[in-house]
Amino acid sequence: MRLQLSPEDQKFREEMREFFTTQVPERIRNKVLARQELSKEEFVESQQILNAAGLAVPGWPVEWGGQDWSQLQRHIWHEEMQLAGVPQPLPFNAGMVGPVIAAFGSQELKERFLAKTANIDIWWSQGFSEPDAGSDLAGLRTTAIREGDEYIVNGQKTWTTLGQYGDWIFMLVRTDPKAAKKQEGISFLLIDMTTPGVTVRPIELIDGGFEVNEVFFENVRVPAENLVGEENKGWTYAKFLLGNERVGIAQVGASQRHLATAKSIAKERGVLERYAARIVTLENELLALETTALRVAAHSDGGKPHPASSVLKIKGSQLTQAVSELLMDLEGPAALTSHDSRVFLNNRKVSIYGGSNEVQRTIIAGTILGL
Amino acid sequence: MDFTIDSEQLDLVKAVRGLVTKVYDSSETRRAATNTEHGFTAWEQLAEMGVLSLPFEATPAEVSLVAEELGKVIAPDPFVEAVVLAGGLIASVGTEEQQEQYLDAIAEGSVLSVFAWAEPGKAWSTEPGVTFANGRLNGVKAPVIQAERADLLVVSAKTDAGTGLFLVTEGYTAETERTHDGSRAATVTFTDTPAVPLGAGGDESVAIERALNLARIAYGHEALGAMQVALDITVNYLKTRKQFGVTLNKFQALTFRAADMYVALELARSAITWATIVAADEGSTDAEVAAAASHSAIQVARAGRHIALDAIQLHGGIGMTAEYSVGHYASRILAIEQIIGDEAFHNERLAATVGDHDVFDPIG
Ligand SMILES: Cc1cc2nc3c(=O)[nH]c(=O)nc-3n(C[C@H](O)[C@H](O)[C@H](O)COP(=O)(O)OP(=O)(O)OC[C@H]3O[C@@H](n4cnc5c(N)ncnc54)[C@H](O)[C@@H]3O)c2cc1C
Numbered sequence: 161m162r163l164q165l166s167p168e169d170q171k172f173r174e175e176m177r178e179f180f181t182t183q184v185p186e187r188i189r190n191k192v193l194a195r196q197e198l199s200k201e202e203f204v205e206s207q208q209i210l211n212a213a214g215l216a217v218p219g220w221p222v223e224w225g226g227q228d229w230s231q232l233q234r235h236i237w238h239e240e241m242q243l244a245g246v247p248q249p250l251p252f253n254a255g256m257v258g259p260v261i262a263a264f265g266s267q268e269l270k271e272r273f274l275a276k277t278a279n280i281d282i283w284w285s286q287g288f289s290e291p292d293a294g295s296d297l298a299g300l301r302t303t304a305i306r307e308g309d310e311y312i313v314n315g316q317k318t319w320t321t322l323g324q325y326g327d328w329i330f331m332l333v334r335t336d337p338k339a340a341k342k343q344e345g346i347s348f349l350l351i352d353m354t355t356p357g358v359t360v361r362p363i364e365l366i367d368g369g370f371e372v373n374e375v376f377f378e379n380v381r382v383p384a385e386n387l388v389g390e391e392n393k394g395w396t397y398a399k400f401l402l403g404n405e406r407v408g409i410a411q412v413g414a415s416q417r418h419l420a421t422a423k424s425i426a427k428e429r430g431v432l433e434r435y436a437a438r439i440v441t442l443e444n445e446l447l448a449l450e451t452t453a454l455r456v457a458a459h460s461d462g463g464k465p466h467p468a469s470s471v472l473k474i475k476g477s478q479l480t481q482a483v484s485e486l487l488m489d490l491e492g493p494a495a496l497t498s499h500d501s502r503v504f505l506n507n508r509k510v511s512i513y514g515g516s517n518e519v520q521r522t523i524i525a526g527t528i529l530g531l
Numbered sequence: 532m533d534f535t536i537d538s539e540q541l542d543l544v545k546a547v548r549g550l551v552t553k554v555y556d557s558s559e560t561r562r563a564a565t566n567t568e569h570g571f572t573a574w575e576q577l578a579e580m581g582v583l584s585l586p587f588e589a590t591p592a593e594v595s596l597v598a599e600e601l602g603k604v605i606a607p608d609p610f611v612e613a614v615v616l617a618g619g620l621i622a623s624v625g626t627e628e629q630q631e632q633y634l635d636a637i638a639e640g641s642v643l644s645v646f647a648w649a650e651p652g653k654a655w656s657t658e659p660g661v662t663f664a665n666g667r668l669n670g671v672k673a674p675v676i677q678a679e680r681a682d683l684l685v686v687s688a689k690t691d692a693g694t695g696l697f698l699v700t701e702g703y704t705a706e707t708e709r710t711h712d713g714s715r716a717a718t719v720t721f722t723d724t725p726a727v728p729l730g731a732g733g734d735e736s737v738a739i740e741r742a743l744n745l746a747r748i749a750y751g752h753e754a755l756g757a758m759q760v761a762l763d764i765t766v767n768y769l770k771t772r773k774q775f776g777v778t779l780n781k782f783q784a785l786t787f788r789a790a791d792m793y794v795a796l797e798l799a800r801s802a803i804t805w806a807t808i809v810a811a812d813e814g815s816t817d818a819e820v821a822a823a824a825s826h827s828a829i830q831v832a833r834a835g836r837h838i839a840l841d842a843i844q845l846h847g848g849i850g851m852t853a854e855y856s857v858g859h860y861a862s863r864i865l866a867i868e869q870i871i872g873d874e875a876f877h878n879e880r881l882a883a884t885v886g887d888h889d890v891f892d893p894i895g
Contacts, residue, residue, distance in 0.1 A: 161533060162808065162812075163805075163809055165894060417890060436885050437882055441878065444881075445798070447826055448798035448799065449798065450894075451804070452797055454532055455800075471794050475798060520790075524794070529766045529786075529789055529793060531769055531786040531789060
């Protein structure tokens with residue numbers, strides 16, 4: 161057992177801190193720290209700065225731009241990035257499709273997509289959920305029928321986050337409707353969103369924002385070479401992706417940063433005493449969350465998330481919500497018109513997506529407790 | 532930051548586990564032990580194994596690992612109370628002569644010492660009402676765990692110099708009661724009781740605070756061990772108990788509660804272990820150890836109650852019986868919280884300085 165970082169890790173942390181706070185423009189970081197939405201250009205600008213320094217996709221294989229870091233260093237990278245208000249590399253690119261292509265894609269797909277994905281020259285969208293396939297994702301119905309060296313895609317995806325910016329979309333599609341189990345007939349397909357027959361329609365959310373979309377596919381012709389891995393093996397790749405997604409949702413550093421902001425607001429307004437107990441409770445829970453993240457990271461070998469990563473998803477989402485609740489409450493009646501109320505409402509999503517917290521409980525009860 | 536334990540520590544864990552799971556091989560033997568005169572039966576064997584010398588020879592990491600094993604079988608032996616806390620005070624404050632006189636004896640199990648600090652109506656306050664003057668103590672301490680069995684009391688008392696520590700071996704009365712977790716606690720009354728200062732006789736508030744905090748962290752692990760087993764027992768029960776023609780694990784309302792208990796347990800494990808790492812780090816200040824102890828105690832209070840009480844609920848009626856284990860686990864977890872301080876107390880301690888730092892960073 162050891163508390164102190166080793167001198168190398170200490171140095172690593174300082175380098176990260178130095179980079180994030182000096183190389184990524186303050187105007188972007190201040191927007192993140194003020195919990196404001198970023199434009200597409202700001203996301204791209206920030207990620208390209210990171211990527212040029214090899215800091216956008218450290219978890220990828222080294223030959224595709226990853227870093228040979230320890231799990232602890234990866235944790236430090238993630239934490240320092242959030243503490244500095246640096247936007248996370250786009251999860252769809254860095255955390256989802258990139259690792260899937262790197263792990264399961266052909267050499268040709270890797271060469272075609274990975275560098276552009278890391279550098280966000282391609283903005284990816286995630287086309288998994290459908291109107292009738294949410295938690296029960298394997299019930300998806302969008303079809304891809306092979307015709308020569310093309311797939312013909314028909315169906316609808318929904319909840320597609322930032323699909324309005326999407327250049328490409330990675331999809332789960334049904335390639336074998338007759339498979340014995342519904343999980344068996346699914347494939348992982350990459351689709352250029354400018355292909356004829358793809359239509360994106362925005363959905364307004366409770367905070368008044370437009371971050372999600374419906375995406376319709378009508379006889380969309382997709383080259384068969386855009387299939388990742390093997391046909392009908394898509395569910396395996398999807399599970400790999402969802403495991404990674406789960407880990408990414410616990411935004412420990414961001415919650416710590418926003419809690420510190422809440423504290424300084426409380427001080428400024430002379431109400432620190434009134435909220436102190438709540439702040440202590442949150443600091444206590446964030447402490448438990450961060451130390452759990454460290455324990456889980458230390459035991460995630462071979463790129464497979466530790467089963468306890470569901471703990472991180474559940475608690476991480478709850479604390480994101482609790483901190484934004486505190487920021488809203490601190491506004492008092494001004495919350496009626498405050499941005500913080502909208503952020504609070506928007507954050508209801510974090511316990512719904514990435515495998516809802518109920519789905520995570522199912523995973524814990526089943527895979528960990530054997531119930 | 533590194534949570535792994537080394538092979539020597541692992542050997543220690545295995546040895547202690549081997550011993551205590553033999554002495555307390557079932558909930559019934561443990562219950563029978565609590566019904567003996569003083570309520571515990573593993574003490575001599577713990578002494579023989581060298582466990583009672585650990586707080587003087589090893590680091591808080593080893594102490595915590597042992598405490599966790601004791602917690603898993605809810606051993607009623609007062610390891611943290613007598614050795615970590617009272618022994619720890621003698622080791623940190625005592626004169627060379629006092630250390631020579633007592634530490635080996637404590638480690639061998641021939642002297643049981645306890646720290647009398649709590650006073651009626653002054654929950655977890657370390658400001659004593661008991662006074663010391665002219666070589667005599669006056670006042671009341673309660674509850675004092677295992678005071679009746681103790682050969683030596685370490686007593687905190689008000690003096691002209693502040694809060695002092697005193698050693699007492701006779702000349703007091705102890706009115707003993709059984710605690711809800713099967714231990715013993717007494718109301719100890721001092722009436723012109725002869726006492727000698729522990730150490731130089733000055734103000735020892737800093738040493739007291741530090742000793743209590745280290746004990747709180749060790750107790751945290753005892754609670755953690757108990758929480759872990761309370762959950763294990765409950766999970767097992769859900770897999771075997773049948774109602775409506777199926778085992779209870781077919782009911783998602785129940786498995787989800789078990790999942791939430793697991794979430795609470797794992798988060799508590801991280802925070803409590805982190806507190807031990809802080810305590811074991813030589814660079815940590817007293818204030819840092821105090822904060823770590825409070826964070827650990829808050830986890831004990833919150834996760835402890837959550838797990839302990841749901842463990843009973845998920846068992847239904849059987850969970851209420853003295854013959855079944857789970858209620859004893861709940862009782863012990865609750866008792867530890869009552870000893871080390873509840874959520875409100877530790878929250879208040881941390882709230883006093885919460886405005887002084889920006890982001891709370893657990894990594895050194
Ligand atoms: C803001 C936002 C952004 C999103 N972005 C994307 C995206 O970019 N790409 C994408 O593919 N998807 C995205 N999603 C979709 C998200 O993954 C789904 O919303 C999620 O999987 C839940 O599915 P559902 O909404 O159909 O709810 P349902 O599955 O219908 O669930 C309804 C309720 O029932 C519970 N429930 C369901 N099944 C069970 C069960 N077996 N046991 C107990 N409880 C159960 C759920 O937890 C939930 O509380 C996004 C969602 C939101 C809200």
